[in-house]
Amino acid sequence: MQTMTSFLPASIVLVSFIGSVFVFFTKKNENLREAWTFITAAINIVLLFKMAKWVLAGNTFTYHIAEVLPGLPLFFKVDGFGMLFAFVAGSLWVVTSLYSIGYMRPLKEHAQTRYFACFALAISATMGVAFSGNVLTMYLFYEILSLSTYPLVTHHQDAEARGGGRKYLTFLLTTSIGFALPAMIITYLNTGTLTFSNAGIFTQAIDPTLLIVLLLLFIFGFAKSGMMPFHVWLPGAMVVPTPVSALLHAVAVVKVGVFCVLRILTGVFGIDLLSSTPLSTIVCVIASITVIVSSLIALTQDNLKRRLAFSTVGQLSYIVLGAGIATSFGVVGSMTHIAMHAFGKITLFFCAGAIFVATGKKYISQMVGIGKQMPVTMIAFLIGSMSVIGLPLTGGIISKWYMVLGAMDSGRLWILIIYLISSLLNAAYFFPIVYNAFFCKEEDSQFPNKIKEAPLAALLPPVITAIGTVILFIYPELFLNFAKIAVGVSK
Amino acid sequence: MIEQAPALIVVIPLISALFITIIGLYQPRVSWLLTIITFALSSIFAFICLKQVVTVGPISYVFGNWPAPFGIEYAIDHLNALIVLMICVVAFLVAIYSKHDIIKELGDKIPHFYSLFTLLVTGLLGITLTGDAFNLYVLLEISALTSYALLALSGGRAYIATFNYLIMGTIGACFYLLGVGYLLINTGSLNMADISVILSSNTYSYTVLVAFLFIMIGMWTKMALFPLHSWLPNAYTYAPTSTSCLLAPLMTKVSVYVMLRMMTSVFNYDYIFNVLQWQHIIVALAVIAILAGSVLALRQDNLKRMLTYLIVAEIGYMVGGAWLGNANGFTGASYHIIADGFMTLCLFLAIGCIIYKVGDASLSSMKGIFTKMPITMVGFLIGAFSMIGIPPTCGFFSKWYLISGAYEASAWAFLVALLISSLVNAVLFFRIIEVGYFQALPSEEPNHHHPKITRDEAPLTMLIPLLTTAGLLIGIGLYTADIVTYLIHPFIKNFL
Amino acid sequence: MTLIAIILIILGLFFFFGTSIGILRLPDFYSRAHAAGKADTLSTILIILGCALYYLDYSHYDLASFNVAFKLFVIIAFVFIGSPTATHAIMDAASSAGVEHWSKDKDKS
Amino acid sequence: MQFITSFILLVPFWFLMSGKFDMFHVVLGIISITIVSLWFGNMLIQSPKKSFPARLGEIFNFIPYLFWLLIEIVKSNIHVIKISLSPNIESCINPQFVTFKTSLKKDFSKFILANSITLTPGTVTVRISDSEFLIHALTDEVASGLPGDMESKVAKVFNERISK
Amino acid sequence: MILGFDIISLSLILLCAVLALFIRDLMGSVIVFGAYSFLMCVVWACNGAIDVAFTEATVGAGVGTVFLVSTIYSTTRIDTFKKNRLLKQLFMFAVVCVVGVLLLKTVTDLPQWGDAGSPANTHLSAYYIENSIDQTHVPNVVTSVLADYRGFDTMFETCVVFVAFIGIFSLLRIRKSKTKNAATTSPTTELTLPPHQEVDSLIIKTASHLMVPFMQLFALYVVAHGHYSPGGGFQGGVILGASLILLAVSYNFKKALSILSEKKIILLVSLGVLIYAGIGVICFFLGGNFLDYSVLHKILPATDTIMARSHAMLGVEIGVALTVMVSMYGIYLSLSSNGRFDKGL
Amino acid sequence: MEFIINYYNYIIVVIIMMLGLWGMLALSNLVKKLISMAIFQTGIILFYISMGAKKGASIPIIKQAYDEHHHPIHQTINNMDYANPLTQILMLTAIVVGVATLGLGLALTQRVYSEHKSLHEDEILETLS
Amino acid sequence: MIPFLYGAGLFLLINMVLVFIRAVQGPTVIDRLLSINVIGTKCINLIVIAGLIFSRLDMFVDIAIGYGLLNYIAAVCTAKFYQHNKTLSPDSGASS
Known part of the structure; x- marks a missing residue:
């Protein structure tokens, strides 16, 4: 175990940022523009791999950016958890970029340059969040992410997009400024530090009521995690182009929210503090409610993307719930679930987008029999939904397994029941789609019995991610090890 | 010349103002250049002073070589060295910026404008540097008179607005003068440090209280703290853009500084917070100011006017922070003077650019502004982010300290007000951004073929200051720790 | 010498008293202006003259006191020129502005 | 000069x-x-061409005039005070405007005349337009006695010829 | 201080103030306000503050009244009365009463009127009185403190006058000939002045002929003898300016501008402050602090450091006088002609 | 009674100042506002001058003897003999500032009048709305 | 002598109050102007007397001169106003 100062984490953040600038200034030439996207993504991946090796060996990277407040610098610290998240974001960025090209070009979307530039910027911010070494840095990149995704959310620039964008920013900024900021400051004033540490930073005795308040402020403050009642922005932001929904809901935004909450729970409060106080229960209760309610809502949605969105809300709460259990296994599970869910959910979104590109259909009721027209897409959809539900052969089972283990460790049976119910609900809202797609009656089918998939650039990504999902079942160590290192559980 | 730097900071603009007037008779266009050179020089000397203060400690410069209480003294400590630098830099940037704007708005009054401009800054610099209570009054009046003239130059509704400002400003200055009179009658001295020594050795009588009260009310009037704010929005809205760019960041902030200065170097912590115990009332006032400013800003359609109400809210920040009575609050207030100065400057410069190109600053005229003036809007956005308090812009860090102070002092209302105001700012600015971003399109076209809005940026002399300011906002934010540890904390240490 | 000074001053005061009474009692503006223009000038001259005498006496006629006396004469001279001029100006203003003047006939009717 | x-x-x-x-x-x-x-x-010095001795002469002529004027001033004051202290003011005054033409040419002499009229009993100069004096007189007797010998005295001081 | 004088004149002053505020005709209030200032001047003379009295007599009462009259001439005399204002007035009255009671409560805490031992009269002022002669050779302590001990203040005080002039000038000045953006200036800025006739008053003109040169010389005397008697740059400057105003009033603008043209006015007004600041800057170059006159003995002939202070003060006063003279004149011209510089009061 | 005599100046100061303040805030005519402003300022000046007055003291111009080279002869000076110069200097400045403000205010008034054809505040506000 | 001067000054002041009554009464503005002008002239006397009481007449006399001059100028200016503005009542004044 050693800590080394390295420019690497900063360089990853910078590369994406510079990439975004390049994209912005090469608006004339579309191919060159997208080449930049890929080049930066590739560089990022390479750098990430380089770091991953060291991190897996148990080292941490730090990089001190600037001391913005006395004793409170902006700095990067890369540990297993951050690495895990960066990996997810970095690898999925490539896929999403590919998909974006396949999605945007056929639809002749306007302002593509802005889109790609903001996309790169969002990734840059995501990486920043992943590598941040203290709450302040995390908050900084969190805000940058909120702002840089705003143009993405409102990409269509019509009335609907405006409403969605309004909701998006209102919720994210309100919560982050109104809750997270004071919580952060109060924490700092009480502890004198904001640097994450696995033992938590509340070392001296703190008024328990204050702790509860802080916990609530933090959980709701990072509203990207979609905890009810601050989840409203998420379905609202469904008006965006599908690649953006993919980015929002699978890769960057919501995952950042959850990542932040997890970081706060593990790095600021610490598992020990959580488990030894009622805090753990509070987190669990909030998360459980969200899980159940959002799954129930998802059942009632007809718009495919909205259903996926509510599913996301539920899954995010899963992750928080896992951390809320406050046992090592639970935390490992929830960390891993970030990755697993990312792959699963992005597949689903890609599929939804592919369906839209190929047929222009948005509603589930219109998709009866679609499996006959787009078999590949729908198989990918099936795999994705299996992963989200947590069935074997997909990565989702692994993380859920750990979470269940964690719940058993903590001895709270009701959490197990929650997991069970929610999985059932997940299955209830996903399987009918798949079933109807393939096994509907002939006369109900709304599609000709002719294979007509989306263009290759839109088709390939879901396939890739679906395969990734399966691979993650076979080699879960890819992400599991990072999580274990982060929590300190032996491999 | 280095040891004369404190005097030079003020004397250079003063003399150059005179030269501008004279040369302006023959070569009106040269005055712009002269102004820029002046403030470049002033900035250099201000920087020298700052460096010296940091390395050696507070500087005392006596005019006419008379020892301190008898002659007039410039007492440069950590905070005012910083603020002086800020003033110089802001003046420098606005001077560059004003070139085209003035030619467009004022025509043949260019040399007068620059002369008044330079003198205004002279006054502000003097106010900040001086260690003499009465000298401060004179300089206050210089800056006030110049600002009246500058504000009214654009004509139209500016006249009556400025007239109201004149009345309120005079009341403020007179109250200050009255307060100084009460101090004089108690101590027989005018030098701030001397007054402080004499005051602390006596028991505090009722007259000292009145002196303090009047000085404070005077300053609150000048800085437009909430119930006394009525003059500000109109005065700044109808003024020539360059004037509001100069005044909005500086005037009120300098008044806030005077308040801090009076609290720290004339009175002392014990008196203000333990004997008087007004802090709750005044923090409550600040809360009202913040909320009222924010709410009123929400109701405005004109951007300039909206910003003026935001200034009212920001004043609440600083007053509240200063009166929290703890190190963090005071740091927040002091730091916010700098931060808010640049923030307001940035926004006003951006809006100035827009007015220059579009013609007015109503919300409806902002349609498609992002396509039309992208660079301007980048500056505007950074300013707006700072106002909202998004890291790493400096607005975030001042808010950080203020919230810390509010928490430590258990001033919950103030804390909540700060947060609400941030959110209101967010709403305000995103309303603008939304308009600028969305309404470009004729929307209903199916293929999203938008008519090309041609790019039409403001001239370079306007853009460069804007972007510099925007850069400074981030730069200051990143160097907050240095500013706080090397400049603000040493200043506060003596007070608390 | 002091006695003369006192007499002069008392005379001046008396004339001034007359002026004030005149200003108060006279019926119209123009006649008041008579009182103001004339008595005012003389009373000022007398009082200042008295003061000058007293001062000369008081400071034993040294060089500096003649200086002062001269200045007092300057005042007298200015008043001498200025007061009638001012009265004239005011009268002229009044007649330009159309101030009605009182006359016996009008009062009776 | x-x-x-x-x-x-x-x-x-x-x-x-x-x-x-x-x-x-x-x-x-x-x-x-x-x-x-x-x-x-x-x-x-309004008249630049005038010789120096002439100026001196004017000054010497002016001094006796001044003394005469002083006496007139005292008289006029007594007159005014008499009126203002009299118990029945309205009976003893009869204000009226009187005009007369002067033949004095020079501005300065007109000025001296006007101011002298103002300072002498019962009369005040209101306006001079060209050579016409508008005068406000307080009582009938002073109104009828205008311009008196003052004009000639002034003319004598400034070496002017008057047509009367 | 002379108690009886004070009490009566202060009461009279109070009456004047009330009257000035409640007369409906603005001219009336201006005239009464003039009396207010003159009486104030008497009070100050009686309190031993003769320099203040002098300044008030010249600046406050004299020139101030002229300015007010010029403004009313260019605007209107009507002060209309509206009932809906009453509530505001009452409210303000309440506010003012609160402040007033607050201040009245302090009165008993203050040292008695005329108490020589109060802190205000002992600490700084004692130093000035006791050392002025030794340190500057100037018997008029007011002058020495004004121009030397607190010379920096005075420089800015001059600057205030400069600012006022430049401000007023730039606000009001309308150039008819070369306004390129004539279209942009709305026609409403063109004010309809009352019908203007040349009033040619021979008496006033002749009287001004006689008086103006002597006034000027007197003013210069006041400037030059500021060290020994009350007066100095400000008072002298104002009298100089007032004499020019007198000329402008008794003649017309053509005459007025032939004495000092617009360009010269601007030039001189800056020059005055420049003299002041320049003396300060020379001190820099001779190695002293700003406005440290004592170093000037290196360049002034036949003076030691103390006399150098005394002489430099005169230089400073001349600068002040120049600025004040020209700006008072310029302000009058601007105000009375409403910025047109063609005809006025 | 003694109280009133001892503090007469201060009482008048307060009354004058408050009159001026009231006028500035409550009167509607712009010129009257400015006159009130001047009254307010003179109130403050009176305050300063009152605090600088000394019973039995002369004016602050020192009676000085000079030698033949016109250099002053050193003499000890008693503070009690001369009125306070400091307050007077301050007030000189205040007067000048006052008249400068007055002038500027008047210029503004003229401009307001030419813009709105009125000097009555309420009327002007009516034309604006 | 000083008490006499004191008395003289007081007498002057009381007379000024009398004159001031005219200023209060009006009826026209010009009446006010006249009485204020008289008050102004009397102030010169008062200052001279005050100078004698302080026994520093050499210093006060300058003020008296300046005072006289400025009083004159103010009066002339005001008078000029009415010469131009040929009406007395404000209502029909400059509004034409």
């Missing part, structure tokens, strides 16, 4: 005011007087 005359006129004024005869103040005085004479010499 105007400069020299006014310089000579102003020198005693300065030194009698100043009363300081050291080098420094004398130099200051000379400078001041020079400035004023240069700037306003043409104002103080």
Whole structure:
């Protein structure tokens, strides 16, 4: 175990940022523009791999950016958890970029340059969040992410997009400024530090009521995690182009929210503090409610993307719930679930987008029999939904397994029941789609019995991610090890 | 010349103002250049002073070589060295910026404008540097008179607005003068440090209280703290853009500084917070100011006017922070003077650019502004982010300290007000951004073929200051720790 | 010498008293202006003259006191020129502005 | 010429005011007087062509006139006070406007005449338009007695010829 | 201080103030306000503050009244009365009463009127009185403190006058000939002045002929003898300016501008402050602090450091006088002609 | 009674100042506002001058003897003999500032009048709305 | 002598109050102007007397001169106003 100062984490953040600038200034030439996207993504991946090796060996990277407040610098610290998240974001960025090209070009979307530039910027911010070494840095990149995704959310620039964008920013900024900021400051004033540490930073005795308040402020403050009642922005932001929904809901935004909450729970409060106080229960209760309610809502949605969105809300709460259990296994599970869910959910979104590109259909009721027209897409959809539900052969089972283990460790049976119910609900809202797609009656089918998939650039990504999902079942160590290192559980 | 730097900071603009007037008779266009050179020089000397203060400690410069209480003294400590630098830099940037704007708005009054401009800054610099209570009054009046003239130059509704400002400003200055009179009658001295020594050795009588009260009310009037704010929005809205760019960041902030200065170097912590115990009332006032400013800003359609109400809210920040009575609050207030100065400057410069190109600053005229003036809007956005308090812009860090102070002092209302105001700012600015971003399109076209809005940026002399300011906002934010540890904390240490 | 000074001053005061009474009692503006223009000038001259005498006496006629006396004469001279001029100006203003003047006939009717 | 005359006129004024005869103040005085004479010499001395002795003569003529005027002033004051202290004011006055033409030519002599009229009993000059004096008289007798011998006295002082 | 004088004149002053505020005709209030200032001047003379009295007599009462009259001439005399204002007035009255009671409560805490031992009269002022002669050779303590001990203040005070002039000038000045953007200036800025006739008053003109040169010389005397008697740059400057105003009033603008043209006015007004600041800057170059006159003995002939202070003060006063004279004149011209510089009061 | 005599100046100061303040805030005519402003300022000046007055003291111009080179002869000076110069200097400045403000205010008034054809505040506000 | 001067000054002041009554009464503005002008002239006397009481007449006399001059100028200016503005009542004044 050693800590080394390295420019690497900063360089990853910078590369994406510079990439975004390049994209912005090469608006004339579309191919060159997208080449930049890929080049930066590739560089990022390479750098990430380089770091991953060291991190897996148990080292941490730090990089001190600037001391913005006395004793409170902006700095990067890369540990297993951050690495895990960066990996997810970095690898999925490539896929999403590919998909974006396949999605945007056929639809002749306007302002593509802005889109790609903001996309790169969002990734840059995501990486920043992943590598941040203290709450302040995390908050900084969190805000940058909120702002840089705003143009993405409102990409269509019509009335609907405006409403969605309004909701998006209102919720994210309100919560982050109104809750997270004071919580952060109060924490700092009480502890004198904001640097994450696995033992938590509340070392001296703190008024328990204050702790509860802080916990609530933090959980709701990072509203990207979609905890009810601050989840409203998420379905609202469904008006965006599908690649953006993919980015929002699978890769960057919501995952950042959850990542932040997890970081706060593990790095600021610490598992020990959580488990030894009622805090753990509070987190669990909030998360459980969200899980159940959002799954129930998802059942009632007809718009495919909205259903996926509510599913996301539920899954995010899963992750928080896992951390809320406050046992090592639970935390490992929830960390891993970030990755697993990312792959699963992005597949689903890609599929939804592919369906839209190929047929222009948005509603589930219109998709009866679609499996006959787009078999590949729908198989990918099936795999994705299996992963989200947590069935074997997909990565989702692994993380859920750990979470269940964690719940058993903590001895709270009701959490197990929650997991069970929610999985059932997940299955209830996903399987009918798949079933109807393939096994509907002939006369109900709304599609000709002719294979007509989306263009290759839109088709390939879901396939890739679906395969990734399966691979993650076979080699879960890819992400599991990072999580274990982060929590300190032996491999 | 280095040891004369404190005097030079003020004397250079003063003399150059005179030269501008004279040369302006023959070569009106040269005055712009002269102004820029002046403030470049002033900035250099201000920087020298700052460096010296940091390395050696507070500087005392006596005019006419008379020892301190008898002659007039410039007492440069950590905070005012910083603020002086800020003033110089802001003046420098606005001077560059004003070139085209003035030619467009004022025509043949260019040399007068620059002369008044330079003198205004002279006054502000003097106010900040001086260690003499009465000298401060004179300089206050210089800056006030110049600002009246500058504000009214654009004509139209500016006249009556400025007239109201004149009345309120005079009341403020007179109250200050009255307060100084009460101090004089108690101590027989005018030098701030001397007054402080004499005051602390006596028991505090009722007259000292009145002196303090009047000085404070005077300053609150000048800085437009909430119930006394009525003059500000109109005065700044109808003024020539360059004037509001100069005044909005500086005037009120300098008044806030005077308040801090009076609290720290004339009175002392014990008196203000333990004997008087007004802090709750005044923090409550600040809360009202913040909320009222924010709410009123929400109701405005004109951007300039909206910003003026935001200034009212920001004043609440600083007053509240200063009166929290703890190190963090005071740091927040002091730091916010700098931060808010640049923030307001940035926004006003951006809006100035827009007015220059579009013609007015109503919300409806902002349609498609992002396509039309992208660079301007980048500056505007950074300013707006700072106002909202998004890291790493400096607005975030001042808010950080203020919230810390509010928490430590258990001033919950103030804390909540700060947060609400941030959110209101967010709403305000995103309303603008939304308009600028969305309404470009004729929307209903199916293929999203938008008519090309041609790019039409403001001239370079306007853009460069804007972007510099925007850069400074981030730069200051990143160097907050240095500013706080090397400049603000040493200043506060003596007070608390 | 002091006695003369006192007499002069008392005379001046008396004339001034007359002026004030005149200003108060006279019926119209123009006649008041008579009182103001004339008595005012003389009373000022007398009082200042008295003061000058007293001062000369008081400071034993040294060089500096003649200086002062001269200045007092300057005042007298200015008043001498200025007061009638001012009265004239005011009268002229009044007649330009159309101030009605009182006359016996009008009062009776 | 105007400069020299006014310089000579102003020198005693300065030194009698100043009363300081050291080098420094004398130099200051000379400078001041020079400035004023240069700037306003043409104002103080309206008729530049007049010879110096003529000026002196005017001044000498003016002094007896001044004494006469002083006596008139005292008279006029007594007159005014009598009126204002009399118990029944309205019976003893009869204000009226009177006009008369003067044949004085020079502005300065008109000015002296006007001011003298103002200072003498019962009369005040209201306006001079060209050569016509508008005068407000307080009582009937002074109104009828205008312009009296004053005009000729003034003319004598300034060596003017009057047509009467 | 002379108690009886004070009490009566202060009461009279109070009456004047009330009257000035409640007369409906603005001219009336201006005239009464003039009396207010003159009486104030008497009070100050009686309190031993003769320099203040002098300044008030010249600046406050004299020139101030002229300015007010010029403004009313260019605007209107009507002060209309509206009932809906009453509530505001009452409210303000309440506010003012609160402040007033607050201040009245302090009165008993203050040292008695005329108490020589109060802190205000002992600490700084004692130093000035006791050392002025030794340190500057100037018997008029007011002058020495004004121009030397607190000379920096005075420089800015001059600057205030400069600012006022430049401000007023730039606000009001309308150039008819070369306004390129004539279209942009709305026609409403063109004010309809009352019908203007040349009033040619011979008496006033002749009287001004007689008086102006002597006034000027007197003013210069006041400037030059500021060290020994009350007066100095400000008072002298104002009298100089007032004499020019008198000329402008008794003649017309053509005459007025032939004495000092617009360009010269601007030039001189800056020059005055420049003299002041320049003396300060020379001190820099001779190695002293700003406005440290004592170093000037290196360049002034036949003076030691103390006399250098005394002489430099005179230089400073001249600068002040120049600025004040020209700006008072310029302000009058601007105000009375409403910025047109063609005809006025 | 003694109280009133001892503090007469201060009482008048307060009354004058408050009159001026009231006028500035409550009167509607712009010129009157400015006159009130001047009254307010003179109130403050009176305050300063009152605090600088000394019973039995002369004016602050020192009676000085000079030698033949016009250099002053050293003499000890008693503070009690001369009125306070400091307050007077301050007030000189205040007067000048006052008249400068007055002038500027008047210029503004003229401009307001030419813009709105009125000097009555309420009327002007009516034309604006 | 000083008490006499004191008395003289008081007498002057009381007379000024009398004159001031005219200023209060009006009826026209010009009446006010006249009485204020008289008050102004009397102030010169008062200052001279005050100078004698302080026994520093050499210092006060300058003020008196300046005072006289400025009083004159103010009066002339005001008078000029009415010469131009040929009406007395404000209502029909400059509004034409």
